[in-house]
Amino acid sequence: MAHVVIGGGTGFIGRRLAKLLLSEGYEVTTVSRMPGPKHISWHELEKEGLPAGTTAVVNLAGQNVLDPSRRWTPGFKQNVWNSRINTTAACARAIERATIKPSAFVNISGVSHYAPGPVKHTEASPVTEYDFMSRLCLEWERAATLSDNSICRLVRVRSGVVLGREGGMVQSLILPFWFGLGGPVGDGRHDLPWIHADDLCALIRFAIERPEVSGVLNGVAPELATNADFTKAFAGALVRPAALPMPIFALNLIFAQERAVLLTNGAKVVPQRVLEYGFKYRYPDLQSACKEVAHLF
Numbered sequence: 001m002a003h004v005v006i007g008g009g010t011g012f013i014g015r016r017l018a019k020l021l022l023s024e025g026y027e028v029t030t031v032s033r034m035p036g037p038k039h040i041s042w043h044e045l046e047k048e049g050l051p052a053g054t055t056a057v058v059n060l061a062g063q064n065v066l067d068p069s070r071r072w073t074p075g076f077k078q079n080v081w082n083s084r085i086n087t088t089a090a091c092a093r094a095i096e097r098a099t100i101k102p103s104a105f106v107n108i109s110g111v112s113h114y115a116p117g118p119v120k121h122t123e124a125s126p127v128t129e130y131d132f133m134s135r136l137c138l139e140w141e142r143a144a145t146l147s148d149n150s151i152c153r154l155v156r157v158r159s160g161v162v163l164g165r166e167g168g169m170v171q172s173l174i175l176p177f178w179f180g181l182g183g184p185v186g187d188g189r190h191d192l193p194w195i196h197a198d199d200l201c202a203l204i205r206f207a208i209e210r211p212e213v214s215g216v217l218n219g220v221a222p223e224l225a226t227n228a229d230f231t232k233a234f235a236g237a238l239v240r241p242a243a244l245p246m247p248i249f250a251l252n253l254i255f256a257q258e259r260a261v262l263l264t265n266g267a268k269v270v271p272q273r274v275l276e277y278g279f280k281y282r283y284p285d286l287q288s289a290c291k292e293v294a295h296l297f
Helices: 012-023 042-048 074-097 132-143 168-178 197-209 227-238 248-255 257-264 272-276 286-293
Strands: 003-007 027-031 056-059 104-109 153-159 161-164 194-196 215-219
Touching: 003 012, 003 074, 012 027, 012 161, 012 197, 042 074, 056 074, 056 197, 074 104, 074 132, 104 132, 104 197, 132 257, 153 197, 161 168, 161 197, 161 286, 168 227, 194 197, 194 286, 197 215, 215 272, 227 286, 248 257
Parallel strands: 003 027, 003 056, 056 104, 104 153, 153 215, 161 194
Antiparallel strands: none
């Protein structure tokens, strides 16, 4: 039986991925701070290594950057950094120490190291450090590095904004939009690379199961969209107006400019290699994705 270890498996995406894999007959072990059956702690992973029979490792761990209840203090900023870099490095070390290597290591990061602008970024596009979030993404990926002679495939999935009812942006926006208080961020013209949660989980499974898949995959939907496009599709799916724009200065006050850029700036990101590998999206466009997530309960 295939056995997948999921770092951050109790989070928004981790729970959904575990459910998908279990439904397909996988054995799943979660690495997290939360106790429970089939859970191990990060300390146990460091001390005892991967569970026997591990065939793949997926890391989804990371403190929620856009938690509005947390001020952007140096301490919280360090938590955001450590929760990604340290957990990724711990997974890589566990793989390197394993006597019998897993076949795949799938690490999920972001797309903030693609510079905003008119250029469409594929997996072959250069990535650059130009602010805190771009530096975080670069170091996040470096932490996942395996030795050159490793027999474990390394897949780096650069995920866009994940759309799912149970968490992320949709969970934050559903009530304001439901009551007709939603609207675009600023003028809404900035790009919003996105992917439905089901498609991201399916892409991770695809990467685990397909031995030819390795390297960088842009975990985004094939349809390019702006924040205004999302606002229109989401409000339309809820059958609500969305005419109240959120001023950028207000977001900067709530989140601090250094992390508010996740909501106010974006790049054009396309999943060229994902499509070339033959992956099929269940929700390739915003209209179908928003229809699936636009419900209160």
